[in-house]
Amino acid sequence: MKITRIEPFILHVPVTGSQIADSTHTITHWGVVGARVDTDDGLSGYGFTGTHAHLPGDRLITACIADCYAPLLVGEDARDVQRLWTKIARDPAMQWIGRAGITSLAHAAIDVALWDLNAKAAGVPLWKLLGGQVRETVRAYNTDIGWLSIADDKLVDGARRAVQQGFTGIKIKVGSTVERDLRRLEAVRKAVGPEITVAVDGNGKWDLASCLRFCRGAEPFDVYWFEEPLWHDDVKGHAALARATRIPVALGEQLYTVDAFSEFFHQGAIHWVQPDVTRMAGVTEVLRVCDAALAYRLPVAPHAGDMSQVHVHLSYAHPACAVLEYIPWIKDCFTDPAEVVDGSFRLPTEPGAGTTPTEKAWAAYRK
Numbered sequence: 001m002k003i004t005r006i007e008p009f010i011l012h013v014p015v016t017g018s019q020i021a022d023s024t025h026t027i028t029h030w031g032v033v034g035a036r037v038d039t040d041d042g043l044s045g046y047g048f049t050g051t052h053a054h055l056p057g058d059r060l061i062t063a064c065i066a067d068c069y070a071p072l073l074v075g076e077d078a079r080d081v082q083r084l085w086t087k088i089a090r091d092p093a094m095q096w097i098g099r100a101g102i103t104s105l106a107h108a109a110i111d112v113a114l115w116d117l118n119a120k121a122a123g124v125p126l127w128k129l130l131g132g133q134v135r136e137t138v139r140a141y142n143t144d145i146g147w148l149s150i151a152d153d154k155l156v157d158g159a160r161r162a163v164q165q166g167f168t169g170i171k172i173k174v175g176s177t178v179e180r181d182l183r184r185l186e187a188v189r190k191a192v193g194p195e196i197t198v199a200v201d202g203n204g205k206w207d208l209a210s211c212l213r214f215c216r217g218a219e220p221f222d223v224y225w226f227e228e229p230l231w232h233d234d235v236k237g238h239a240a241l242a243r244a245t246r247i248p249v250a251l252g253e254q255l256y257t258v259d260a261f262s263e264f265f266h267q268g269a270i271h272w273v274q275p276d277v278t279r280m281a282g283v284t285e286v287l288r289v290c291d292a293a294l295a296y297r298l299p300v301a302p303h304a305g306d307m308s309q310v311h312v313h314l315s316y317a318h319p320a321c322a323v324l325e326y327i328p329w330i331k332d333c334f335t336d337p338a339e340v341v342d343g344s345f346r347l348p349t350e351p352g353a354g355t356t357p358t359e360k361a362w363a364a365y366r367k
């Protein structure tokens with residue numbers, strides 16, 4: 001299965017409504033930026049990273065794929081996923097210019113495409129290639145009802161609607177003012193009752209003092225986790241918060257390597273582990289994080305940077321995974337979409353990683 005060609009692509013897909021915001025970003029589209037990897041046996045694999053649909057930034061990623069990675073890969077055997085991961089990550093020129101950021105996002109797209117190819121070649125969905133189904137269901141939690149840009153009354157309506165649709169978990173964004181966010185949390189908890197898990201997500205906006213104040217007010221509302229309370233790389237701050245509150249700490253969507261996660265594990269700074277195949281260098285590096293989390297007996301809740309397309313396979317196959325984020329923006333762009341039925345993700349059935357775009361998405365969103 002020799003790699004013959006690597007073709008980068010950019011899709012910009014609209015978000016729910018005309019725009020959404022968390023504490024740090026306001027966006028109108030989600031960027032699906034990736035690569036199609038062709039082989040001499042006629043199969044193509046698709047992989048992508050996730051962006052805020054910023055075309056100049058997206059073009060840096062596709063340039064990295066086309067100009068830096070494609071020459072390393074064309075002519076290689078696509079079955080050698082681990083070796084090719086290492087070839088890219090440890091290429092002397094590439095290692096010098098980046099072990100994070102654009103080079104990692106581009107590497108993610110390539111690695112996911114290789115896993116997609118290998119699953120297609122084996123004629124099985126990726127979860128089967130990863131070792132098979134280890135759980136009956138993967139519980140979904142809904143983030144799309146909880147944006148900071150949603151008005152208080154609409155937030156409560158959306159939370160109720162998600163529960164009526166079968167979701168047993170939701171997440172709401174925080175990081176505006178402590179007072180407003182506590183008010184919204186209390187209203188949502190009252191609306192959904194005690195049986196639904198309610199997580200909060202600060203997107204790294206607050207300092208430790210604000211987080212401590214928020215947690216003191218939030219503890220009575222049974223918060224499932226506090227996600228990205230502090231700046232993404234602040235191990236010491238997260239460890240201090242984890243010691244000071246009964247609310248579990250979650251993070252990982254902006255970490256790039258297993259080494260970065262290891263520091264949080266060592267320092268007792270994390271309870272829920274949230275790697276993302278589209279930010280780390282693909283499935284290969286996220287599997288290392290999942291294995292390390294298992295060794296620490298920490299549950300994994302993958303981030304929906306790929307809007308669950310690849311993560312649903314991972315969640316069915318890895319023993320450390322516990323629950324998975326649901327954001328529906330891009331699911332209909334793929335031939336085997338990450339669908340939620342009765343509050344759980346449907347087990348994917350098509351061969352591959354669920355990353356093959358539909359003709360319709362290709363025509364509508366390609367940049």
Ligand code: MG
Nearest residue numbers: 201227228253
């Ligand atoms: Mg988050």
